[in-house]
Amino acid sequence: MNLLESLLLALDALRANKMRSFLTMLGVIIGVGAVIGLVSVGTGATHKVTAQVESLGSNVIMVTPSGGRGRDLRAEDAAMLADRVPGVAEAVPVTNQSALVVWMGHSTQTRVTGTNEALPAVDRSTVAAGRFLSSQDVSYRRQVAVLGSTTKEDLFGLRDAVGETVRINGYPFTVIGVLAKQGEGGLFSSNSDDRVIIPFSTAERVFGSTRIGNIYVLTAPGTSVDLTVNHIKRIFELRFNSDQAVTVYSQQQILATVSSITGTLTALLGAIAGVSLLVGGIGIMNIMLVSVTERTREIGVRKAVGAKNRQILAQFLVESTLTSVIGGLIGIALGEVGSQVMSRVGGIPSIVTWQWVLLAFGFAAAVGLFFGIYPAMRAARLDPIEALRHD
Amino acid sequence: MGAGILIELRGIVKTYGQAGLAVPALRGVDLRVAEGELLSLMGPSGSGKSTLLNIVGCLDRPSQGVYLFEGRDVSSLSSNELAETRNRKMGFVFQNFNLLPRSTALANVELPLIYRGLGPARRQKMAREALAVVGMSHRLHHRPSQLSGGEQQRVAIARALAGNPKLILADEPTGNLDTRTGEEIMSIFQRINAELGVTVLQVTHDPQRSRQTRRIVQLRDGQIVGDAPVPDELFVRAGGALPAAAGGSTR
Numbered sequence: 001m002n003l004l005e006s007l008l009l010a011l012d013a014l015r016a017n018k019m020r021s022f023l024t025m026l027g028v029i030i031g032v033g034a035v036i037g038l039v040s041v042g043t044g045a046t047h048k049v050t051a052q053v054e055s056l057g058s059n060v061i062m063v064t065p066s067g068g069r070g071r072d073l074r075a076e077d078a079a080m081l082a083d084r085v086p087g088v089a090e091a092v093p094v095t096n097q098s099a100l101v102v103w104m105g106h107s108t109q110t111r112v113t114g115t116n117e118a119l120p121a122v123d124r125s126t127v128a129a130g131r132f133l134s135s136q137d138v139s140y141r142r143q144v145a146v147l148g149s150t151t152k153e154d155l156f157g158l159r160d161a162v163g164e165t166v167r168i169n170g171y172p173f174t175v176i177g178v179l180a181k182q183g184e185g186g187l188f189s190s191n192s193d194d195r196v197i198i199p200f201s202t203a204e205r206v207f208g209s210t211r212i213g214n215i216y217v218l219t220a221p222g223t224s225v226d227l228t229v230n231h232i233k234r235i236f237e238l239r240f241n242s243d244q245a246v247t248v249y250s251q252q253q254i255l256a257t258v259s260s261i262t263g264t265l266t267a268l269l270g271a272i273a274g275v276s277l278l279v280g281g282i283g284i285m286n287i288m289l290v291s292v293t294e295r296t297r298e299i300g301v302r303k304a305v306g307a308k309n310r311q312i313l314a315q316f317l318v319e320s321t322l323t324s325v326i327g328g329l330i331g332i333a334l335g336e337v338g339s340q341v342m343s344r345v346g347g348i349p350s351i352v353t354w355q356w357v358l359l360a361f362g363f364a365a366a367v368g369l370f371f372g373i374y375p376a377m378r379a380a381r382l383d384p385i386e387a388l389r390h391d
Numbered sequence: 392m393g394a395g396i397l398i399e400l401r402g403i404v405k406t407y408g409q410a411g412l413a414v415p416a417l418r419g420v421d422l423r424v425a426e427g428e429l430l431s432l433m434g435p436s437g438s439g440k441s442t443l444l445n446i447v448g449c450l451d452r453p454s455q456g457v458y459l460f461e462g463r464d465v466s467s468l469s470s471n472e473l474a475e476t477r478n479r480k481m482g483f484v485f486q487n488f489n490l491l492p493r494s495t496a497l498a499n500v501e502l503p504l505i506y507r508g509l510g511p512a513r514r515q516k517m518a519r520e521a522l523a524v525v526g527m528s529h530r531l532h533h534r535p536s537q538l539s540g541g542e543q544q545r546v547a548i549a550r551a552l553a554g555n556p557k558l559i560l561a562d563e564p565t566g567n568l569d570t571r572t573g574e575e576i577m578s579i580f581q582r583i584n585a586e587l588g589v590t591v592l593q594v595t596h597d598p599q600r601s602r603q604t605r606r607i608v609q610l611r612d613g614q615i616v617g618d619a620p621v622p623d624e625l626f627v628r629a630g631g632a633l634p635a636a637a638g639g640s641t642r
Contacts, residue, residue: 005505005511012493016493297489298491300489301489301490301491301502302502302506303450303474304448304450304477304483304489305477305478305482305483305502305503305506305550306474306475306477306478306479306503306506306507307474307478307506308470308471308474308475308506309470309471309474310471311506384450385445385450385451388485388489
């Protein structure tokens with residue numbers, strides 16, 4: 001009996017008990033589907049975050065307050081870093097507030113970012129029309145604004161915005177520029193096109209707070225990023241009397257942290273899904289044992305007409321492996337569909353990698369083979385006389 | 392005749408259970424069967440008929456004694472070698488037919504040929520020929536549940552016959568059939584014995600059926616107590632000429 005015939009025979013046996021075969025496969029289907037779905041979403045999320053961090057540039061250092069009383073960062077801190085730390089080319093304070101922006105009866109609730117003229121060097125935004133903030137805008141606390149492309153469309157549609165006056169929390173601001181479209185994957189949120197950029201000095205007045213969210217530091221070419229990180233850490237350690245007050249990360253460190261967290265998460269998800277595959281395998285063994293008992297007479301007949309033990313063994317092994325392989329294929333399809341749905345609904349990008357597909361499929365097939373061994377050996381060892389007498 | 396000895400049993404003993412608690416089923420059986428014989432094994436239940444049939448059919452090994460099949464000692468073969476011998480030299484017919492319920496008549500008859508490693512074309516040809524011999528060519532693609540008892544038994548005989556065996560072993564082959572259908576089955580055995588020269592050994596407890604064979608071996612308490620040819624004047628030619636296309640009757 002060649003392999004094709006064994007497969008047809010096994011397929012026939014599975015078809016004879018369709019419902020039972022499907023329920024047996026279900027464990028494997030869920031297991032493989034879970035592995036592929038979860039790992040795909042995990043991989044997709046990793047890629048997204050990594051891409052965002054990478055878009056920062058390798059010479060960017062992020063300074064973030066850890067929270068806590070009296071440990072706020074202020075715009076002066078950015079200026080101080082630029083002055084005192086050697087190797088710092090730019091220090092960009094960033095503070096974000098949500099505000100209502102109005103123009104001629106059109107309004108939009110959006111994110112207002114207070115910063116200085118060096119922001120484009122950090123987040124790689126470019127101006128499509130007009131100009132970006134200047135250092136004079138910052139030092140003279142001018143009420144000027146640069147609009148993100150989405151915000152501009154929301155308020156002005158196709159009309160020209162530069163030179164118009166918008167109101168932010170009631171204060172009038174002159175639009176001096178519009179940013180080019182950046183699309184998804186901006187650092188500061190999922191959509192870096194829906195925002196308004198104003199000088200941080202003006203933002204302090206409009207929002208009544210001198211507290212800022214964080215500081216982005218750009219190191220000069222040829223300086224060691226790690227040395228600069230340490231230097232900045234030391235300064236804030238002395239200033240707040242604690243090494244916990246602010247966190248200072250270089251892009252490399254963020255990348256390393258992100259990839260280690262997401263890597264662990266992905267492996268964990270994979271392992272949990274793998275356990276369900278194992279449970280599916282036990283289900284296969286269970287049903288194969290029932291099947292061997294039910295088909296004792298058939299086994300007896302086959303042996304009487306000359307089937308060797310290993311031929312009976314092979315028959316049941318092929319059957320259990322086929323069960324898990326079919327389940328695996330359905331699971332792959334389900335996992336792909338599931339990850340698509342999750343990415344559509346949840347907004348998480350999903351990336352199905354063929355390595356994981358192969359791994360999950362191979363594991364499923366191995367589970368079917370492994371858990372088929374015991375029932376198949378039971379079948380192969382049956383005494384033909386006893387088996388023929390069985391009813 | 393010039394026919395050789397097909398089966399030679401010398402001092403066959405079979406005991407079941409462990410030493411000490413051993414239950415003897417056969418206590419020293421000597422038997423010689425020549426090629427081309429048609430014989431019956433009779434005896435009350437518990438006489439050891441089935442045990443003897445299993446040993447002759449290479450489904451079981453004797454505890455003691457020597458079994459020569461075609462002059463070759465098969466009493467100490469491995470289970471693989473026994474399977475091989477069953478596959479190439481023997482065919483089994485059971486009281487309850489024992490067809491695979493999900494397979495067609497043709498597929499059932501092909502079964503021993505599959506394990507012989509023959510290709511599909513070859514198998515089908517041989518299986519169709521065997522089904523033609525038992526008059527079942529018109530039911531190739533029916534499943535056992537769609538066949539009458541007599542038809543099922545004829546398919547089973549075709550399965551036993553398909554691999555051109557030396558020996559067909561039939562365990563109460565008419566036990567589950569009505570008299571008329573039983574006659575049909577016996578006439579098939581008589582015909583394949585006479586025309587194809589296949590040795591046929593049937594186990595029965597029905598004296599009428601035993602007189603449809605040429606020799607009767609009596610077994611009692613695990614020993615042979617009688618062994619005689621059936622005289623020509625007592626031999627019964629089985630009636631029930633093969634209904635060529637009509638289905639056999641059911642009980």
